[in-house]
Amino acid sequence: MSAAPQPASQTSMIQPIAADMNAVNTVIRQQLHSDVPLVNQIAEYIISAGGKRIRPVLVLLVANAYGYRGTDHHTLAAVVEFIHTATLLHDDVVDESSMRRGRKTANALFGNAASVLVGDFVYSRAFQMMVGVRNMRVMEILADATNVIAEGEVLQLLNMHDPDVTEERYLQVIRSKTAKLFEAAAQLGALIASAGEAEIEAAAEYGRSLGTAFQLIDDVLDYSGNAGDIGKNVGDDLREGKPTLPLIYLMQKGTDEQRALVRNCIEQGSTDHFDEILAAITRSGALDYTKREAEKAAQRAADAMSLLAPSTFKDSLLQLCAFAVDRNH
Numbered sequence: 001m002s003a004a005p006q007p008a009s010q011t012s013m014i015q016p017i018a019a020d021m022n023a024v025n026t027v028i029r030q031q032l033h034s035d036v037p038l039v040n041q042i043a044e045y046i047i048s049a050g051g052k053r054i055r056p057v058l059v060l061l062v063a064n065a066y067g068y069r070g071t072d073h074h075t076l077a078a079v080v081e082f083i084h085t086a087t088l089l090h091d092d093v094v095d096e097s098s099m100r101r102g103r104k105t106a107n108a109l110f111g112n113a114a115s116v117l118v119g120d121f122v123y124s125r126a127f128q129m130m131v132g133v134r135n136m137r138v139m140e141i142l143a144d145a146t147n148v149i150a151e152g153e154v155l156q157l158l159n160m161h162d163p164d165v166t167e168e169r170y171l172q173v174i175r176s177k178t179a180k181l182f183e184a185a186a187q188l189g190a191l192i193a194s195a196g197e198a199e200i201e202a203a204a205e206y207g208r209s210l211g212t213a214f215q216l217i218d219d220v221l222d223y224s225g226n227a228g229d230i231g232k233n234v235g236d237d238l239r240e241g242k243p244t245l246p247l248i249y250l251m252q253k254g255t256d257e258q259r260a261l262v263r264n265c266i267e268q269g270s271t272d273h274f275d276e277i278l279a280a281i282t283r284s285g286a287l288d289y290t291k292r293e294a295e296k297a298a299q300r301a302a303d304a305m306s307l308l309a310p311s312t313f314k315d316s317l318l319q320l321c322a323f324a325v326d327r328n329h
Contacts, residue, residue: 010052013319016312017060020074024056027078031125042106042118046085049101054214054320055080055185061320062189062203065313072133072192080185082126083146087153087181089119094157095240137191145184152176161241163263167248174215175208182211202304206317209301213324216294219244220287221328223278238277241269245293247277249286258284294325 014021032043056077063073091097092105093112099105107115123146130142155173159165186207190200222237223246237244243251243266251262258280265273281287298321308314 010323013316013323014057016316017057017064020060020064020077021053021057023071023074024060024077024081027074028081031078031082031129032122034121038110038114039118039121042089042110042114043122045109046089046106049103051101053081055084055181057320058182058185058207058210058317059189061313061317062186062206063193064189065308065311065317066190066193066195066199068189068193070192072135073189075129075133076138076188076192077185079126079129079142080181080188082122082129083142083149084181086119086123086126087149089115089122091153094153095236097236133192135192138188141184141187141191145180148176148180152178152180156242159243161267161269163243163251163266165243165248167245167252170243170245170248171212174212178215179208179211182214183207186210199307202307206301206304209297209304210321210324213294213297213301213321216245216290216297217325217327219246220290220294223281224287235271235274238265238274239269239271241266245290246281246286249289250277250281250284253284253286254280291325298322298325 028047032040032047034040034043059073059077059080088100089106092100093107093115096107097105098108105115106118110118126142130139133139152173152175155169156177159169159173183204184207186203187200190203195203219237222235222244238247247262247266251259254262261273261276261280264270265277301324302318302321305314305317308317
């Protein structure tokens with residue numbers, strides 16, 4: 001088992017790929033250009049919001065860790081960020097979200113129709129770019145990932161307002177909706193560096209587990225975070241009727257009164273009793289349980305990199321595992 005790395009700031013983690021990230025940002029801005037002004041306006045709004053850019057970081061770190069020399073990793077890093085951006089545009093419409101990354105969502109500012117259609121533009125531009133890499137395996141990985149993500153979105157929709165969702169059903173949503181693109185990003189980095197099949201699968205496991213850890217901590221932060229830090233409204237998951245792991249745990253371990261309260265809030269999609277729910281979640285140990293599950297996932301990710309040769313890039317990949325569970329945003 002790999003030793004647990006010490007947490008690091010995101011800035012220090014991406015320092016080894018700072019030049020690559022600048023190149024990716026250039027590709028993103030070039031490829032998002034359109035002759036349609038509204039596309040440019042919304043695309044610029046989304047990109048300028050920033051974000052952690054973890055998925056492109058994974059492509060770059062893994063590719064460099066396996067000694068890649070070339071520029072295709074810049075293109076593919078931009079592709080995975082475009083796929084992620086398109087899903088966010090669509091998600092915010094479906095969830096009727098009004099705040100992301102500390103700013104109004106695109107749908108709140110430009111309307112639902114424009115957000116969905118520009119999301120489609122960003123998706124299709126990603127596929128244009130991946131074709132340009134001229135590698136059928138790359139296309140297979142990304143086509144599979146986007147399809148699984150779409151399935152995950154539908155699974156989540158089916159789980160909405162359903163207080164009987166089990167932990168396994170919820171983890172299936174995480175694996176599909178969130179972890180799959182992390183998995184694809186890490187896989188792509190190993191693939192284009194001509195790593196062996198065992199190394200490509202290890203990279204996939206790393207991404208899958210890291211993505212799971214990130215989502216579980218997001219679940220924790222929705223009940224314990226600060227809106228200014230997490231860039232969205234605390235309690236959004238409850239308002240949207242999403243039965244995330246802290247609520248599922250409380251339904252399993254809580255009192256009859258707590259279960260009845262949670263059931264009603266999930267079914268109604270209400271935050272009227274948010275303070276009561278938060279107190280019950282905290283007392284029950286649901287947040288601690290969710291964080292422990294995130295730590296287990298992060299450790300699986302670190303273990304998957306155990307055979308990778310030492311480098312500053314490997315150090316950053318391991319530090320990401322610590323960052324995933326020890327962050328406040």
